[in-house]
Amino acid sequence: MAYKHDYDKALTRLVTILTKLYNGEELSVKELAEEFNVSTRTIQRDFNDRLISFPIYQENRLWKMQEGFKIEKISSIEDQVVLDIMEKLVDGVGSKFSSKAKTLLSKIKNDELNPIYAKLNMEDISDKLISIQELERAVNSNFIVKCNYKLKENETYPIKIKPLKIANYEGYWYLIALDINDKDRLKKYYLKNIFNIKTTQSQFEVDSKLEELLNNSISIWFQQNTEPFEVKINVSNVISKYIQRKTIAPTQVIESIYEDGSVDIIVKVTHEMEIIPIIKYWLPYMKVLEPKWINTKICDDLKIYLK
Template sequence: MKNQPFNKQTHTNKESRVKKYKKVNQCIAKILSRLYAGETLSIKSLVEECQVSKRTIQRYVNERLAYFPIKKDGDLFSLDWVKEKKIDWSEEEVAVLEMLDNLSKNQGSAFYEKAHKILKKINSFNPYYTRLDIEKIDDFLPVVIELEKAIKENRIIHFTYTMQHGTFKIKAKPLKIANFQGFWYLVAEDMKDGVIKKYLLRQIAQVKISDEKFTPPKNLHEKISKALSIWFDPDIEPFEVRLFIDGKVAKYFKYKPLAPSQIILGEDQDGSIEIALKITHEMEIIPIIKQWLPHIRVLEPKWLDEMIKEDIKAYLNEF
């Protein structure tokens, strides 16, 4: 038997397969988005929009969307909200979702619009009001999407980072997207020196995901969860800080601990307390201490107490 001649049309390469699957996923995502927005879709219109055959759209609906409550009427189909609303939400779950709906407003109009379309299905009335001083994440949503993908796939990235003294090209291992004091950061290991650094998301641009993969550190999430601020250093062994808290403000430190590591060492009759917590960098705690002056005092370490006193003296001498 003679070998069949090579036919380019019947053979695919990695690039063409990736392009094909991307097109499929985009089409299905578009269908789901419009269904959850309450639209009734037609097979005919989707054939034109997605530029695929009628049989392909029917397969998407019958196979890829088989677990969704689809209601069909000839060429038309939509989400069967009657079935959808039979989910037995508890009062506690509804309360949490309503709170999430309100919190999403702080992330900017584009993010809130997407989240609200789903969350508004739960309840038309939301009794919560929250105010969080957080950057609007939709200001740099395209960057976030690329970083999220790279973090999930453990892939090394290249990006440009703009600072006051110039723009730099960075090659790094992306580890976490984190929010500290209302600002969004990328926590990543700089491939140049192997140091874990924090990059402001709004100053990141031109993100490119490489094919290079890496193994993330096992205990990074635990270290981030214990951090007080962006000043934390995951490469430093935490040290203990002991603080005296005046009785006038002690309740706030009881209701909302400064860190997961905070413990109450003792309490006086006037309500004042002594607490201990662990940090990796003095700037994790210094701004917080200054915020609560004169109702807070550093007991240990002594060098930290002296550092804050010197700052106060310099301020008074200056003004």
């Protein structure tokens, strides 16, 4: 319980400091230490480590927000709609994260009424915000990270990784990274099972092919060092309009459009499980035309289910 209390205090302190900075205040380390009843060393660490990814700087012993980042009320209708959508999107990320985000958003919104509703089914990561910030700093600066990972309930082991992306697939949060102790093998770590994060000062380079792989991935099933292959899918006219409105994959292209409104689409995947769950979700209005073995696998699964 003491750990959670300390975490809550740290999170509240960081959010308060950022709010002050975004409001244009110039902050003294000594005064903040007195305000939060912590050491000046703790406050200095907040600025130098935990808040390093934010546009802040120190001048004449005072911490400030860089020009152009001060929070101001907005008047643009387009900006207002974007903020309304953002406000609703954070509802699904966890109660604590949502409340903090809404507090910040309220400072730049002109009204309290939001007519937009959005439903995201995401797991709550409110208890990992400080860890996420540390990982975000490592990802942005290409720093190697040492940490502990809990594989099972009572099985934790140390890992040394090159963090690439913090990603969300189907509502679950992951850290995509290269395992240095396993010949830089690409691995997906469940974010909530990462502990004791220590960012080193050793940097690494990111292969452009890895960036492309991550950007084109559909689900957590994507694979490294696997040549992407094409999957051709017939989409019934019953759902074709939805598939054209919101693509099922970044690589999706429409190959054929038929008179009845159905379409043939092609997507690229690195693993069959990137596409099979999507096909099953849309059954019976989707069918894999090529490669045949994927369609056979789906049919075999259905036979097992029907038994």
